[in-house]
Amino acid sequence: MEKKIALSGVKPTGAPHLGNYFGAMKQFVELQNDYEFYAMIADYHALNFIQNAEEMQKNILGVLLDYLAIGLDPRKVTIFKQSDVPEHTELAWIFDTITTVPYLKRSHAFKDAEAKNKEINVGTFNYPMLMAADILLYDTDIVPVGSDQKQHVEYARDTAEKFNRLYGKTFKIPEPMILKDVATVPGTDGQKMSKSYGNTIPLFAEPEEIKKYVMGIVTDSVASIPKNVFAIHALLRPDKELRFLYHAKAGKYKELKEMLIEDLEKFIAPMREQRKALARDIPGALGILKEGGEKAKRVAERKMAEIRKKIGVSL
Secondary structure, three states, X not given: XXXXXXXXXXXXXOOOEHXXXXXXHHHHHHHOOOOEEEEEEOHHHHOOOOOOHHHHHHHHHHHHHHHHHOOOOOOOEEEEEHHHOOHHHHHHHHHHOOOOHHHHOOOHHHHHHHHOOOOOOHHHHHHHXXXXXXXXXXXXOEEEOOXXXXXXXXXXXXXXXXXXXXXXXXXXXXXXXXXXXXXXXXXXXXXXXXXXXXXXXXXXXXXHHHHHHHHOOOOOOOOOOOHHHHHHHOOOOOHHHHXXXXXXXXXXXXXXXXXXXXXXXXXXXXXXXXXXXHHOOHHHHHHHHHHHHHHHHHHHHHHHHHHHHHHOOOO
8 A cells, every 4th residue: 555645844934842843743753654754844934934045044954954853764754845846836826816815814824913913925815825735736645733733734625625626636635633632732831832922942952951941931839730840741751650740749849840851851862962963964964855855846746737737727
């Protein structure tokens, strides 16, 4: 049997944190043995946030090293850069022509920007169509995402169904894959871990950084078990084991935070050291990215040839 196809991506908008890892990236590593997996660096999506060439280049390289450091094996996974496959933007335009403005106004990102009275660029408005193109170009079966990203897959599903109705069966209908127990990773203040909230713990943090962030976790002076500390710790240890430890040290916030610091260092250290080793061979890492881009482009070119025939632009 042929393996099913999985695809997901990370925007190169800065250093990843534990929320990025447990919400999505961890699934990438788990899926690589059972699926034909495409791990995309979503640099065109990142243009909505970054308009600085040096910063963009640095961040793209950063995501590449992150992918390799967490354990993605380029012999099993196609690691590629979105901008290396121009078929993504070509297909996004085709999808734009069958998509209505009211439909795109349902996007969480659009509604959030509108609620904050932000000046909304066209890229923010129609990025769901670029994301639909990202997913559908590769006949993707599943898309591992955090729970807050599920709408992106819904847009891709709707778009595939509409295109198939208009032009005949062309696209698979992808399914989201969400790990329920880590669907939303808590930050140091109890809200969802997010750079915009300033409540993150970096995925490759140094020991002193880990200590600083953990000691800064907001605690409830009334509760005997600090729920925010526990919620982050629950990512690293089984629930039953953790509850026993926290009840045994009820009210001892400092000791509980020190336990979390120790466990985080054990978890982060191997990936952090692997990333440092990878950073010493940038040409090697870029070679992996180039090879992945060439493979992704071959797949995308075949799909676009089929799509162009379906819409009638191939003569």
